[in-house]
Amino acid sequence: MANTTTRRVNPALTAKPNPVVAFVGAFFGNFIVRRFLLFLLTVWVAATVIFVLPRLTGQDPVKEKLLLEAQRGGSVQAGMNEMAQEYSARLGLDLPLHQQYVNYLYDLSRLDFGYSIAYFPRTVNDIIVDSIIWSFGLMTVTLALAFLIGTGAGALLGWSRSPGWLSYAFMPFLTLSAIPQYMLGLVMMFVFAIMLNLLPFFGAYSPGNLPEWSLSFILDMLRHAILPALSILLSAVGFWAIGMRGMMVNTQGEDFMVQADAKGLNGVRIFVRYAVRNALLPQVTGLAISFGTLLTGAVLVEVLFQYPGLGNTLFYAIRVSDFFQITGIVMTIIISLAFATMLIDMIYPLIDPRVKYTQN
Amino acid sequence: MLGTLLVFTVIGLLGYAQLDAHTNDPSQHSRLDAFVSGGAPVGDKRLPPSWCTWCEDIAELDADKKPTLFQYPMGTDTQSRDLFATNLRGIPLTLGTGLIAGLLSVGLGTVTAFIAAYYRGLPDVLIRLLTDVGISIPGLLVLIIIRIQLGTELVWWQLGAGLAAVGWVFSSRTVRAQVLVLREQPYVEIARQSGMSGLAIIFREMMPNLIPYITASFVGSVAGAILASIGLEALGLGDFSSPSLGMTVYWVIQFGAITLGMWWWWLFPLIFIVIIFVSLFLISAGLDEWSNPRLRRQV
């Protein structure tokens, strides 16, 4: 089975007596190692693109912005001056490009994004830590729910023995999937928060309330999360349902489904262990691919509902041109996403016996 | 499905007709600041946005108007812009961004897919690696950084090109997978052995079978690009002098149109956006059936 064969060595290498070569071969032949390298490569490419492209223009808006802030005076002036100097010394155009690049990668490898320009004495990491909890809570719960509900619904929709009314009942959800999450959010905000005045329309908890572990606060928090969560959920459910429905239809055309019928198996067993179990596999691969799109949509939902997560923080950073904060947040999202994708890919061989952890 | 296509085309044509009627006047860019700063009155007069040449006469009078059938079918906003004109000009801009992005994505994706499949070996490995990496990086975020650091606003086609630069990996992946399947087909093998040139095989033997996938990929790219462009604009990274649908969404959020109860400000662009996405969705569902006949049995 998958886990136990991890140490299988490339035969071309075992032929040689050199144990070091054999070890190196096995190491890089290992799926987990290769997948981790891909993760590093992804982060590195993203970081490099972000570094290189703006510098092609020969301008340095970051430095300009820092100097501008410093000129404005006020309490943060001294700090800004310092930052501008430090920035010029490490990343500014005064340095040769490769030197800037090395410094940039070094900072990134320590996940050090420097100080925020807008909230100067605070570091970018400080601000990220404050907001990432909200995003993480909102996203994991809604995306997981959407995947489960959508996949389940899609499985039923694509099952040839399902009652006919089901596909009509689900039509609205399929259509909702075509609508961007933030558009859905806009409508729900209007209907539930403004027109019906049922739910709060911005923030993660009522103003004046301070985060604490009390029942009333948690309830307040949940009430605030409903609309943003529902915007993401309603849109994503249809997305997964459509994918799963297609896969179910394909799976039912497979020979092993005919054979399952020929074995006189119980309908529930055929549905669960034969159809759904196989249709699920591409769905999980799809999860890894669609994460990015779903997540960026969710970022905008945060902006709409002023939900204090990474997306909203990013929005404010963009408005005040807080370059360091923007880079920090974007890289944080990219890294988390690449990490999540890697986890899914690593789990995949556990659910598909045909994919091994070893090469070929 | 045909009906949808028709609706889609009509919106586009209408919008373009409108675009011709009101071309942008760059001499008015000085007024942009007033608009960007949230429409703060300059003197005691609110100024219309720079591009809105036809708003001038009504600037003082007609802010925040509800829709009236003949004068302002879709109302006016806080800046006294006629939202009917704004939306009609916005639709082709938004569609244009999507189409540019879609065309470039699919073009780039198809070419790279063929290079990968044709040369195999190192080019294949590199292109596959690049798409694998590209797919796990959210393009929108990269665009945000680039756009911020560039410091200049991107007009609609530049935005489209930018979106294609991060979106082509999806097309490349789809098309490559299909080319790999086709490459092993007996008739392609026969063509190869009979000495047909690589290009001839690609265009005469493979292309006809790839068209459904390329078309589907194109529709997907357009939808993805429009989604991303509206997102980018809603985040405040669009072209502030543009009336595109995404910018309207941005102003709606900026001015709190929802809490102000100005439903006409957001409802109409919303309807257009929904129509665009539902049309694209139906088109791609139709394409799915075309390339995967098994789906036809389902409702």
Place this chain on the structure above:
Amino acid sequence: MVVADQETITDSGSSDDEFALRVEDLQVYYGTPRGTVKAVDGVSFNLRQGERFALVGESGSGKSTLAMAIMRLTREPGHIAGGHIYLNGRDVVEMREREIRDIRLREMALVPQGAMNSLNPVMRVGDQIIDGILDHVPSGESAPNKARLNERVHELLERVGLDPAVSRLHPHELSGGMKQRVAMAIAISLDPNIIVADEPTSALDVVVQRQIMQTLGRLQEGLEAAVLLVGHDMGLVAQFADTIGVMYAGKLVEVGSVPDVFKDPRHPYTKLLIESLPSFDISRKFIGIPGMQPALLNLPPGCSFNPRCPSVHDRCYREVPEYLSIAGNRGVACHLYEEEAIP
């Protein structure tokens, strides 16, 4: 093999039926956008307990359609348009979904075509044998425990010539021949008395084909089950079967014992089929049958074989030949043999 006789059976409940399977005037049609394809059109035959019956014919002649209909596995756009299939005396066509499910595997089992993709790729072989057994535990009885099931799986795998350790493997770890053996192990797991095998050796290489056929023969003897073997390779089939049925364009055109049919083929189509076989005599070349099988959508009027028949005459263009019983427990559908018909 006894040729179907119109009057014989109407009391379908009789338990001391000498036939394991009686197919009467079966019609299976596919509704297609271009018209109705009559893939099986009025086929009748009987299968005694323990008999080995081989169904041959060109590809597209309706063999798989017939085999699947017997299992009641006809899928859209196909449907059973008429006729009866009596399995151990009970009509499969009339059965409710629950009954048919219960009968599959317990009374009749399918060995699929090729078996390449007929195993669930994500389940271990052992589990795929077990689930069939579990779903046929009679209500009221408790399911056998794990040890008993494993024991049974090992026994079944050994009977089809596989190492019991195979039960822990997934299908992709098996060769084509091994997969086919697993499919046979599943088929015999509940000791059915009819096994339907639809080209069980297609897509396998020649050596493996022979081994698989031998195994199937051994299993048949052990179970004393009737086997309906579908195949287009007359040579391979002849070594296995007692009786042979020849299908052409949705109709059964000739039935008889294997030695009889090979020695003295009656229907012109059967004659051509046997002549076209490569024989031990090296000098005789494989000649094939001239002409093409007609499209089932627009069959010629009269006998469907008339465009290719060497003995064609006027009546063949006007009348569809009836299926006639002739001497020696044989049957043939051809105008040439009308005077030999046994009423």
